[in-house]
Amino acid sequence: MSPISHAPSYYAASALPQRERPRLEGEAEADVAIVGAGYTGLSAGLHLAEAGFRVRILEAARVGWGASGRNGGQIVNSYSRDLDVIAARHGPDAARVLGAMAFEGGRIIRERVAKYGFDCELKDGGLFAALSPRQLKHLEAQKALWEAYGHDRLELLDAEATRAAVRTERYLGALLDRSGGHIHPLKLAQGQAAAFESLGGVIHEDSAVTRIARGAAPVLHTAQGLVRARYVIVAGNAYLGSLVPELAAKSMPCGTQVVATEPLGERWREVLPSDFCVEDCNYLLDYFRLSADKRLIYGGGVVYGARDPAHIEAMIRPKLEKTFPQLEGIRLDHAWTGNFLLTLSRLPQVGRLGESIYYSQGCSGHGVTYTHLAGRILAEALRGQAERFDAFARLPHLPFPGGRLWRVPFTALGAWYYDLRDRLGV
Numbered sequence: 001m002s003p004i005s006h007a008p009s010y011y012a013a014s015a016l017p018q019r020e021r022p023r024l025e026g027e028a029e030a031d032v033a034i035v036g037a038g039y040t041g042l043s044a045g046l047h048l049a050e051a052g053f054r055v056r057i058l059e060a061a062r063v064g065w066g067a068s069g070r071n072g073g074q075i076v077n078s079y080s081r082d083l084d085v086i087a088a089r090h091g092p093d094a095a096r097v098l099g100a101m102a103f104e105g106g107r108i109i110r111e112r113v114a115k116y117g118f119d120c121e122l123k124d125g126g127l128f129a130a131l132s133p134r135q136l137k138h139l140e141a142q143k144a145l146w147e148a149y150g151h152d153r154l155e156l157l158d159a160e161a162t163r164a165a166v167r168t169e170r171y172l173g174a175l176l177d178r179s180g181g182h183i184h185p186l187k188l189a190q191g192q193a194a195a196f197e198s199l200g201g202v203i204h205e206d207s208a209v210t211r212i213a214r215g216a217a218p219v220l221h222t223a224q225g226l227v228r229a230r231y232v233i234v235a236g237n238a239y240l241g242s243l244v245p246e247l248a249a250k251s252m253p254c255g256t257q258v259v260a261t262e263p264l265g266e267r268w269r270e271v272l273p274s275d276f277c278v279e280d281c282n283y284l285l286d287y288f289r290l291s292a293d294k295r296l297i298y299g300g301g302v303v304y305g306a307r308d309p310a311h312i313e314a315m316i317r318p319k320l321e322k323t324f325p326q327l328e329g330i331r332l333d334h335a336w337t338g339n340f341l342l343t344l345s346r347l348p349q350v351g352r353l354g355e356s357i358y359y360s361q362g363c364s365g366h367g368v369t370y371t372h373l374a375g376r377i378l379a380e381a382l383r384g385q386a387e388r389f390d391a392f393a394r395l396p397h398l399p400f401p402g403g404r405l406w407r408v409p410f411t412a413l414g415a416w417y418y419d420l421r422d423r424l425g426v
Helices: 039-050 083-090 092-101 104-116 133-148 159-165 185-198 265-270 312-323 367-382 387-393 403-424
Strands: 026-035 055-058 123-130 154-157 173-182 202-204 209-213 219-222 225-234 252-261 277-280 286-290 296-304 332-342 349-353 357-361
Touching (some): 039 185, 039 367, 055 225, 083 092, 092 387, 104 185, 104 367, 123 133, 123 159, 159 173, 173 277, 185 202, 225 367, 286 312, 312 332, 349 387
Parallel strands (some): 026 225, 123 277
Antiparallel strands (some): 154 173, 209 219, 277 286, 349 357
16 A cells, blocks of 8 residues: 555645655664654754664655645744743743754755755745834844844845835835745655665655654554664654644644645746745734745645645635735645644743653744754754753743643634734734
């Protein structure tokens, strides 16, 4: 039986040709066994393989099947809660240590592309776009904040310069991060998988982990086999299910929707001549960019609890056409949904279960960059250098109000409040 197919996304339709990796059958051993072949698992696996560890990755479906192969493809720095919030809630020492890592994930992506030579359609430049005077002031403060942590590749754009970069009348200004950018997310996952395998790493697809036998020498069980390991890394994020109940209790899968238009041809210059990626500053934000073949890839909105909506086009088309009226009636060739994992604090959850099981989850919408950093700090911890890992592990893992039963309605109510504020510009 073939592994589960990828979601019907533009990325799957334009991905690199892939062989099907063998299902785990029988017993195997590894220094490190990893649950999940998304960015976190692949990044950790590649760092560990480079350090000489024997690593096996067990993937329930296919490489990059989850959020890593479906996301908006935007390289966005920092975390879903920015450094000023971290300082206020967790103190200046936590902000200093996490701030030193806040811009590292994007650098890791570029290092991987340069070192291993795979093509993931990497482009430089990302815009944060303001829809109100309040949001414009926020961008001014964000520029000052990031510069205080050493990030100096930033430029504030006025309304005219913003319209020159993005052909819409919606924005009052923008913050350009020249170290941001965009990629083909599934090709990025596939390229890293190939690099990992070139160093002796093994990936098993169609090999969902059904049970983790904990202890000094943990064992990952699948329907057809098992892996004995010195260490385990749990990297399933929004698709982990209830495999690790204590992780599922303090996080919530959420869905986001994306469409890809027909190729725009030369019309792309009338839409996004800068070829930057863009996200607005709303709480429930819109995000968009151009693909390599000049389609507009446009996403937005959140479905709490990760239901798959039946009418993705009906959800996204009005947003797209409000931003770009010149594309009214444009054909949408692809529409898909995917899940990301939300935490109450909006900060990642990192830690150990006993002495031999490590985890990182809950990117809360900033997964493209954070997962690559997470892979590095997980690998550092397994090599005995846990200072950076522990800086994240000390952040509290907070339960959602009302527990698992009420987390969806409570979170949706809060999102409604902030969405109303965005609509009113207050």
